[in-house]
Structure formats: C-alpha cells, structure tokens
Amino acid sequence: MKNLSATYSRQQGSQEEQLIYDYLIQHVRTDAPGQLVEDFRRLFVEARGFRHPQVYVALEKIVKRKNNEDQFNYFFNRCSHILINHWQMDVQSHSAIPELIALFENLAPPRSGYHGGTANRVRYLVKSFTQCDEYVKLQRLARVVNNKLNPDKSNIVGNLIHRYPYLYNHCLLGDESSEEHQQTVRKIKNQTEKRFEVNLSRYVTYKVRLARMSRSAQPPPEKGRIIRPVKNPTLLKDKDLNQALKHYVGTVDGGYTYKSLSQNFLSHTVHTQTFGRYKDDLYEYILTSLDPKYSKGQFNKNLYQLLQNTLPECNHQKPSEFLMLRTSSRLMNFLVVENGKKPDHYVFVDMVSNMGVTRTMGLLLKVVLVSNKVKPYLEKRFSILFNHYESFTKEGVPWLVKSLENLQLAFSVHFGKVDLSCLKQVKMG
Numbered sequence: 001m002k003n004l005s006a007t008y009s010r011q012q013g014s015q016e017e018q019l020i021y022d023y024l025i026q027h028v029r030t031d032a033p034g035q036l037v038e039d040f041r042r043l044f045v046e047a048r049g050f051r052h053p054q055v056y057v058a059l060e061k062i063v064k065r066k067n068n069e070d071q072f073n074y075f076f077n078r079c080s081h082i083l084i085n086h087w088q089m090d091v092q093s094h095s096a097i098p099e100l101i102a103l104f105e106n107l108a109p110p111r112s113g114y115h116g117g118t119a120n121r122v123r124y125l126v127k128s129f130t131q132c133d134e135y136v137k138l139q140r141l142a143r144v145v146n147n148k149l150n151p152d153k154s155n156i157v158g159n160l161i162h163r164y165p166y167l168y169n170h171c172l173l174g175d176e177s178s179e180e181h182q183q184t185v186r187k188i189k190n191q192t193e194k195r196f197e198v199n200l201s202r203y204v205t206y207k208v209r210l211a212r213m214s215r216s217a218q219p220p221p222e223k224g225r226i227i228r229p230v231k232n233p234t235l236l237k238d239k240d241l242n243q244a245l246k247h248y249v250g251t252v253d254g255g256y257t258y259k260s261l262s263q264n265f266l267s268h269t270v271h272t273q274t275f276g277r278y279k280d281d282l283y284e285y286i287l288t289s290l291d292p293k294y295s296k297g298q299f300n301k302n303l304y305q306l307l308q309n310t311l312p313e314c315n316h317q318k319p320s321e322f323l324m325l326r327t328s329s330r331l332m333n334f335l336v337v338e339n340g341k342k343p344d345h346y347v348f349v350d351m352v353s354n355m356g357v358t359r360t361m362g363l364l365l366k367v368v369l370v371s372n373k374v375k376p377y378l379e380k381r382f383s384i385l386f387n388h389y390e391s392f393t394k395e396g397v398p399w400l401v402k403s404l405e406n407l408q409l410a411f412s413v414h415f416g417k418v419d420l421s422c423l424k425q426v427k428m429g
Helices: 015-028 033-047 053-064 069-089 098-101 118-129 133-149 155-165 165-171 179-215 238-247 258-269 273-286 298-308 319-335 347-355 358-370 370-389 397-417 421-425
Strands: 251-255
Touching: 015 033, 015 053, 033 053, 033 098, 033 118, 033 319, 053 118, 053 421, 069 098, 069 118, 069 133, 098 133, 133 179, 155 319, 155 397, 165 179, 165 298, 165 370, 165 397, 179 238, 179 370, 179 397, 179 421, 238 258, 251 258, 251 421, 258 273, 258 358, 273 298, 273 319, 273 358, 298 319, 298 347, 319 347, 319 358, 319 370, 347 358, 347 397, 358 370, 358 397, 370 397, 397 421
Parallel strands: none
Antiparallel strands: none
C-alpha cells in the first residue's frame, strides 16, 4: 500500500489546484450535499466535462503534468476532505460522506494505462489513489460515520472500527492530515467516547439495580415501575463484561486497585537514584500482575532481558521522563506488536491464551498508568493489529475482538468520565 508523498505540501500546489479547492470551499457552503457528490462523480469518475468549464480546464492542466501521481493523490485527498470536514459539522449532511467515498469503490479500469485523453488520465490517477493508505483511511471514516446512520451487521473486523475511538488517530489520520481533518476526527472521537460511556453507565446502573433487588426482601415493584432492560454496550457476553468491569474497577492484587498500584509504584520510584534500578523496579511491578505459573516460564526471562538491554549505557543516570517513556514504548513493542512491517505478536497471543484477555489487558493498563504519555504507544500497537486483521471475520480472531473490547472498557474506567463506583457495593451476576 502506497503512502502519500510527505514532500508534497500545500505550498507546492498549483494555481489550478487552488482554483478547484476554492470552488469546493465555496459550493460546499451553498450547494446541497447531493449536488456536490454528483459534482465529484462528473469531475473525477466520468471526467468528460463539468458544469463549470474553468474547473474542468484546471483539472486537465493538473493531470497533464508529468510524474504527478503522488501530487494528484495529495490534491485529490484534500478535495475529498474539504467536503467531508464541512459535512461532518452538520448532522443532516452526514449521509453524504459514505456516499462520496462509495463513488470510488467500483471504478471502471482506465484504457491502456496512464496515457490517453483527459478522462482516461483522470480515471488512471483516481484508480491509483484507491491503492494508497489515505483511501483506506477514507473508507474507515465512511464506516464510522455510516454506522451511526445504519448500524453495520457484517462480520468483518474492519467494520468494527466505529467501536474503538482509541484507534481513530492512527487508523483515520496520517502525517499529512490537515488541521481541519484532525479536528473532524477529534470531534467524532469525543462523541464516540461519550456515547459509549453513557451507554456503559446506563448498563451498569441497570445491573446494579437488578442485583440489589434480587437481594432485597422487598416485593417486586409495581407494574408501572418495572426496571427497563438496558442493552449490553459491548460485544462481550454479559458474564464476561461483568467480570471485566469488576476487574478494572475493583482490587486485583493484595487489596489494591490498578490505580493504587500505579500510584504506589510512582511514589516509590520518585526516589530511585539510577535508571538501572528503575528497570528492576518496573520488572517487579509487572510481574505482580502475572499468573505465577505463567511468569515462571520463558516470559519472565525474556521480559528481564528486554529491560536489561534497554539503553544499558544509561543505567547509572537518574531516571528521566525520556528514559522511562523509551522503556515503556519498548515494553509495548514486546508485549503487543513491534511495527506494521513486522507484525509479530506471539507474546501477546501467548499471554491471552494463558492468562485470559482481561488479565492481559490489565497488565498493559498497569504500564500505561505509570505515565499517560504511554497511552498513544499502546493505541498505536493495537492499530497495527487492527490493520493486520482488518479483512478477517470476527470468528476468525475472537481473541482480538475481546481484546479491543476490553481495552475500550479499561480506558473508559481509567481515563473516561464514567462513574462506576457503585460496582464496588454489589456483586453483579
């Protein structure tokens, strides 16, 4: 999959490109979304003329330039986002976003490659755009937006993207994303997080009320006061969701919660004199979350070796934020997955298989709670796994779906605004 050229910037855009940008900026404010989708189809799919001749002439000049495939990708991506970013601000226009992106899903192949008339050159370049990473990001964005309008019933992992806002920055944005598009994604992300937290809070309140009622000696409420059922907001079974919530909210080790464990660790290491000692303390902090049977195997040896080999030349220095972040990022590479080019994740699958998803995600949460700045590293690691398994069915990678759902829960409990303290007062069934 190709990336857009990082060297091509707005300053390098031509007058012809600016003319088309200006046209879209002007008309997205005045024209109906359906008209703009039709404009896009006429201009970039049919490419045989346009209702405003000067716009088509500008497009002709753009596509006649030599060696301009990367430049066209940047230009075309920006054209798309001018419309998308504006439509996102108006709920009534949201449906136009997936309609726009759907225009490019089944393009007719260009005749005899790049050469030929303007129409054929445009088709060739647009078809080429659908092979780059930015088009994949557009498709994901369409799924996120479209799911709010028409919940997706398909069984493919890629169609679950709307459920996991912590993946949005890495799956919907690129290095070249405009500030306007970053704001759009940020807004969608905040809305998705808030909606999940509200639904989770309602579900927990419902379950707590049921639990209290079942233990109460009082008669059941009158017919008009029957507790209305609330749907489980996750893809986990009710039993698994309840256990995961109790795990992330309650005590996990010696009567301590994950938050108190991390605070104890930070209070202790603030006085640590050397980076080498800090790594030893971090090793012990991680091991306390592991099943002893599992940690006595190869895992603890590999973990210890990884930490010892992390910046050993700095062992006698005082721990700094840079050294601690660097260590945590290497931990995430080891515990989850290293990078997209080498997406090996044997350690993660092994942990899930031996300790279960909830305890494994709890271990990762412990590392993140040591420093909030580690959170984006973990999100990036899971975006790599998501990209790797995007075309799989949910049944094909159940461990991944459960992991994604558990991470969403863990993040909501520890970094969101949802109050689940009532869970500590009852045992949920």
